[in-house]
Amino acid sequence: MLRGAGVRGTAADWWRDAVVYQVYVRSFADADGDGIGDLAGVRARLPYLVELGVDAVWLTPFYPSPMADGGYDVADYCDVDPMFGTLDDFDDLLARAHSLGLKVIVDVVPNHTSDAHPWFAEALEAGPGDPARERYLFRDGRGESGELPPNDWESIFGGPAWTRVPDGQWYLHLFAPEQPDLNWRNPQIRAEFAKVLEFWLDRGVDGFRIDVAHGMIKHPDLPDTGLHQQISLLGRAELPYFDQDEVHGIYREWRELLDSYEGARIGVAEAWAPTSQRLARYVRPDELHQAFNMALLESPWSADGFRAVIDDSLAANDAVGATTTWVLGNHDVKRPVTRYGDGATGLRRARAAALLSFALPGSVYVYQGEELGLPEVLDLPEEVLQDPVWERSGRTDRGRDGCRVPMPWEGADAPFGFGPAGSWLPVPPGWAQLSVEAQRERDDSVLSTYRKALALRRELGSDGLEWMDAPSGVLAFRRGPGLVCAVNFGSEPVSLDLPGRLLCRSDAGADWSGVLPGDTAVWLAG
Incomplete structure (x- = not known):
């Protein structure tokens, strides 16, 4: 297929x-x-x-x-x-x-954006409820006085995904605090x-x-x-x-x-x-x-x-x-x-x-x-x-x-x-x-x-991939009539019965004897 x-x-x-x-x-x-x-x-x-x-x-x-x-x-x-x-x-x-x-x-x-973007500076200056804050995701905190983040989301870079500003609200940053998230519903x-x-x-x-x-x-x-x-x-x-x-x-x-x-x-x-x-x-x-x-x-x-x-x-x-x-x-x-x-x-x-x-x-x-x-x-x-x-x-x-x-x-x-x-x-x-x-x-x-x-890749046609039979630990597939690719994921050489003349080897070898070394890929003109 x-x-x-x-x-x-x-x-x-x-x-x-x-x-x-x-x-x-x-x-x-x-x-x-x-x-x-x-x-x-x-x-x-x-x-x-x-x-x-x-x-x-x-x-x-x-x-x-x-x-x-x-x-x-x-x-x-x-x-x-x-x-x-x-x-x-x-x-x-x-x-x-x-x-x-x-x-x-x-x-x-x-x-x-950056927290140095003019939009964010405007949002901080405007305060809660202002339309300028609607460009970002500002929310009130949880806890008796809003001292806890609005939810448990974590930053990709570590720590909470929320930072509190002086007026008490929190803004979302899925990355660094210097990277406030935008509100794409705006x-x-x-x-x-x-x-x-x-x-x-x-x-x-x-x-x-x-x-x-x-x-x-x-x-x-x-x-x-x-x-x-x-x-x-x-x-x-x-x-x-x-x-x-x-x-x-x-x-x-x-x-x-x-x-x-x-x-x-x-x-x-x-x-x-x-x-x-x-x-x-x-x-x-x-x-x-x-x-x-x-x-x-x-x-x-x-x-x-x-x-x-x-x-x-x-x-x-x-x-x-x-x-x-x-x-x-x-x-x-x-x-x-x-x-x-x-x-x-x-x-x-x-x-x-x-x-x-x-x-x-x-x-x-x-x-x-x-x-x-x-x-x-x-x-x-x-x-x-x-x-x-x-x-x-x-x-x-x-x-x-x-x-x-x-x-x-x-x-x-x-x-x-x-x-x-x-x-x-x-x-x-x-x-x-x-x-x-x-x-x-x-x-x-x-x-x-x-x-x-x-350079060889430019010569490939539009054909899809067709898998070929191969020993355990080896992948082999054909791309139309022009290319066979085989990769040995194991550490030991494997003998392969594959047709075609050598086009390219990942180890830069110059010939093809039917034996594919470990951790090596080969392209053959098939």
């Missing part, structure tokens, strides 16, 4: 099978020498992305912000923070990307965000990655959950502040707006839902175009685990006529090399997982540095940690800075061409061996494997 079959992406629906590269702007390339990546730095490195073979670039937030959460606390949705440059720098980047054939997707952060919020989208669409962006797309509507009664460590249930259980049915009305409105522009502008949901079927609702024909499939990212390293995710995801998306969007890493999770076991084992598995994901029907996202085999940096000095998770957890959780260490480009000394001076997070000295320069001309490097696989 074929799964995931569909029309291969054309100019009108380029996103259906696109390879999208996530740029974490502050860690990609620094043009002005302040140690922080910027838009001019991204622009200068765009030819590298063309050489890699991607179709589009997703830029993390570059808007004015106090940076309480790396820019995901936005103070102005229609400008550029001086840390990253100017609107002219953005326009130059966009024009250069388009001239190179690259699409550009920007982050939009609609669940919450028509003014919907109208203002339509203007934000139009601002960037008019400048020519090709789409939006929607942060916390599952969280913009909360249950109207704000009920208790009765649960502790609620973050551990994200994407696994029903929660009254995530994946509420009413959120889909927002995306139907946004789809109409996106469709009113020429050039196939898209919406991409960062959405967590308890089931693949619930997640697929975000990509129904009249809603968004893509939703990140976090299930593959979370799957344990096993043939059964990966197959279950693949089957479930393809079936759910096929049911609504949508493409599946595969993700192995991003700026919020440990890098695949470390997640899959670290060291040589983790690297082998990460390379195999990448080759597997590239062979699947649908679109795929690559987080910067995955193509270099970068590991998580686990030993950053405490004094440089900036993720709010570090402080909010009482310094028990080091947070996400370890996957945000700047890219190594070239040279023998840190920060390896990231910029003319230092870097906002220290780059490990050993990364000299992992830099773009060190890997570019080596046929056995991770970078060369990515480049080869992504």
Whole structure:
């Protein structure tokens, strides 16, 4: 049975099978020498992305912000923070990307603003009952004098999801206190965000990655959950502040707006839902175009685990006529090399997982540095940690800075061409061996494997996936008449009776004898 079959992406629906590269702007390339990546730095490195073979670039937030959460606390949705440059720098980047054939997707952060946003300052000054407070979720507290939070909701970053203001009311923040949640039942919020989208669409962006797309509507009664460590249930259980049915009305409105522009502008949901079927609702024909499939990212390293995710995801998306969007890493999770076991084992598995994901029907996202085999940096000095998770957890959780260490480009000394001076997070000295320069001309490097696989991927048709018989611990499938992909999830070599000549191996091997080593993927011309 074929799964995931569909029309291969054309100019009108380029996103259906696109390879999208996530740029974490502050860690990609620094043009002005302040140690922080910027838009001019991204622009200068765009030819590298063309050489890699991607179709589009997703830029993390570059808007004015106090940076309480790396820019995901936005103070102005229609400008550029001086840390990253100017609107002219953005326009130059966009024009250069388009001239190179690259699409550009920007982050939009609609669940919450910064507490430095003028709306929140107005809400605090206005006081209880004022319409300015209706832009956010202010509530009276519980207890004899309102001294207790309105409910038991917990912040994703640790601690309660409520903060009390001097007049006695509390406001909701599902993330840091500096990130007050917006009230999306307020028509003014919907109208203002339509203007934000139009601002960037008019400048020519090709789409939006929607942060916390599952969280913009909360249950109207704000009920208790009765649960502790609620973050551990994200994407696994029903929660009254995530994946509420009413959120889909927002995306139907946004789809109409996106469709009113020429050039196939898209919406991409960062959405967590308890089931693949619930997640697929975000990509129904009249809603968004893509939703990140976090299930593959979370799957344990096993043939059964990966197959279950693949089957479930393809079936759910096929049911609504949508493409599946595969993700192995991003700026919020440990890098695949470390997640899959670290060291040589983790690297082998990460390379195999990448080759597997590239062979699947649908679109795929690559987080910067995955193509270099970068590991998580686990030993950053405490004094440089900036993720709010570090402080909010009482310094028990080091947070996400370890996957945000700047890219190594070239040279023998840190920060390896990231910029003319230092870097906002220290780059490990050993990364000299992992830099773009060190890997570019080596046929056995991770970078060369990515480049080869992504070039071959462009030749795949629109055929879906057909599973083939394989020994225990091995996955094998066919994509039409052109490709057979096999992955050995075990540690020992396995003999396989598979037809075809070798196209690519995750271990960069140059031949195929019918024996697949452990933790290795192979592509054959079938």
